Amino acid sequence: MYCPKCGKEVSFHTDTCSQCGVDLTVYRKIISASNSFYNDGLAKAKVRDLSGAVVSLKKSLKLYKKNTNARNLLGLVYYEMGEAVSALSEWVLSKHFEENNKDADRYMNAVQSNQARLETINQSIKKYNSALNYAKQGNCDLAIMQLEKVTSLNPKFVRNYQLLALLYLKSGKKEKAAKYLTKAQKIDVNNTLTLRYMEEIPGAFSGIKDKKAKREKKDEVKPVSAERPRHTFQPEIDVSSEVFHGSSYSEDKFNIWPYLNxxxxxxxxxxxxxxxxxxxxKKSVAEDYEAQFKQYTDELATQNAKTNSLEGEKKALEKKQKELQKQLDDLKAEGISEETYENFFESITLYMNNQKTEAAILLADVKETAIEGKKAKELYNKIKEDTFVSTAEQLSEQGRVTYNQGRYQEAIELLEKAMKMDKTNTKAIYFLGRANQRLGKNDKAREYYNTIINDFPDSERVAEANRRLNELN
Structure with a gap:
């Protein structure tokens, strides 16, 4: 083992590090405990108690995360349970902790070198996740179809069998549920979730065992009572000593056997x-046709489910549209214009985007009396208090600059907007008087000067207002 402080390789039975002098007693006990859990996990994996092996190996790694033997074995157990992604994650971590880990390299190469297998694993994960979503939405039939496909793609996927059994249990098909639970138990004999599901259908497993026993009995081959005698055929060859005289040529007779053969x-x-x-x-063609027909049926069922879902959403939206239209009609009947609420909602949006000046300008055109509802009025007042005074000051300053540039009508428009938001802004009142005076509207100008003198006697604009008023008089 290696010293946890200085990294020097030391004997496992050493109590202290010879290089840095750190006490290794506790560290050695931790590694021993980690190895004990690893041995326990290995023993459980050998008897196919895979879930129990996962628990023991995780405890081993919790004590000592660099126990690469435990991590490699955990990856193998995950792979045997159909969890290829988790298995690869463990082997990558094992390779990280031990760079020359040949076992981890061999396992990863065995999986990653087969691109077709990787694609199959990927497809099985996608279909399982899709089935899980269907199950959560209550579409048990679609979920079962997807899970049935996963069983052929990844026949060792324990969680797939468990979910499939659960859906069949919900549908009342106990025999099918028992069939898949049996498959799951063959892979992981002591899986707690599998055993809990099996307790829900105790009678179904006896039926499966009886059918299996009958099938095995039917397939038995009766032993032969006695061995058949073996015969050896040895042709006898007779050689005649008789000598034939005469011509050696003789015409062949017609032989029909070659043609008959x-x-x-x-x-x-x-x-x-x-x-x-x-x-x-014919069987191959029929199987291809059946596979295509099943694929088309699955796609049709999926499309029908999507269509039903979209129709439900459409009905909900139509209902909501009718409700909103009714509210709008009611507001129109009460004399509240649609434009008022549009300005109100637009000002809220601008305010939330921190565009306070634009929000205040829009909200100034909305009458508070047109707003119904306690919450709406509270929001109206909040935006008003937060934006009106500062925006009025900005507009009044813009109006003053515009007035100095000789654009009196534009200045009046800006200053009137400022007055709409803050009637106490004496700068806006004074320059409204000046702009109207420049345009020859003396009565209007006197009105604004008198407003400053009478309503705001402490304002710094009073002296100027008196002077301008004397000019007019």
């Missing part, structure tokens, strides 16, 4: 093709 061979060939190859081809 040719015909028999052709008939047998046709029979083989018809009885063996043709049914196989």
């Amino acid at each position: 040719l015909v028999i061979g052709a008939v047998l060939g046709i029979a083989v093709v018809y009885f063996l190859l043709v049914p196989t081809a």
Whole structure:
């Protein structure tokens, strides 16, 4: 092992590090405990108690995270349970803690070198997640169809079998649920969740065992009572000593057997093709057609589910639209214009985006009496208190600058907006008087000067207002 402080390699039975002098007693006990849990996990994995092995190996790694043997074994257990992503994660961590970890390299290469297998694992995970979402939404049939596909893509995926069994239990199909729970138990014999589901349907497993026993009994082959005697054929060759005299030429007689053998061979060939190859081809075509039909059925079911969902959303939106239209009609009947509420909501949006000046200008055109509802009025007053005074000051200053530039009508428009927000802004009142005086509207100008003199006697603009008023008089 290595010293946790200085990293020097030391003997496992050493109590102190020879280089830095740190006490290794507790560290050694931790590693021993981690190895004990690793051995326990290994023993459980050998008897296919995979979930129990996961618990022990996680405890081992919790005590000593650099126990690469435990981490490699945990990855193998995950892979055996169909959890390929978790398995790869453990092997990557193992490689991180021990760079020359050949076992982790071998496991990762075995998985990653097979691109088709990786794609199958990816597809199974996507379909499982899709089925899980369908199940959460209450679409049990769609979820079951997806999970059935996962069983063929990843036949060791324990969680897939458990979810499939749970959905079949919910649908009342206990025998099918028992079938998949049995498969899950073959992979992980002591999985707590599997055993809990099995307790819900104790009668279904006896039926499965009876069928299995009958099938095994049917498949039994009766032993042969005695061995058949073996026969050896040895042809006898007779050699005649008689000598034939005369011509050695003799004409061959016509032999029909070669032609007959040719015909028999052709008939047998046709029979083989018809009885063996043709049914196989038909079966293959039928299976392809059935697979395509099933795929089209699944797609159609998915589209129907989406269509039903969209129709439900459409009805909900139509209902909401009718309710909003009714509220708008009621507001119109009460004399409240649609534009008023549009300005109000737009000013709220601007205020939330920290565009306070624009929000105040819009809100100034909204009458407080037109706003109904306690919360709406509170929001109106909050925006008003936070923006009106500062915006009025900005507008009055813009109006003063515009007045000095000789654009009196534009200045009046800006100053009137400022007055709309803050009637106590004496700068806006004074320059409204000056702009009107410049435009020859003396009565209007006197009105603004008198407002400053009478309503704001402490204002710094009083002296100027008196002077301008004397000019007019």
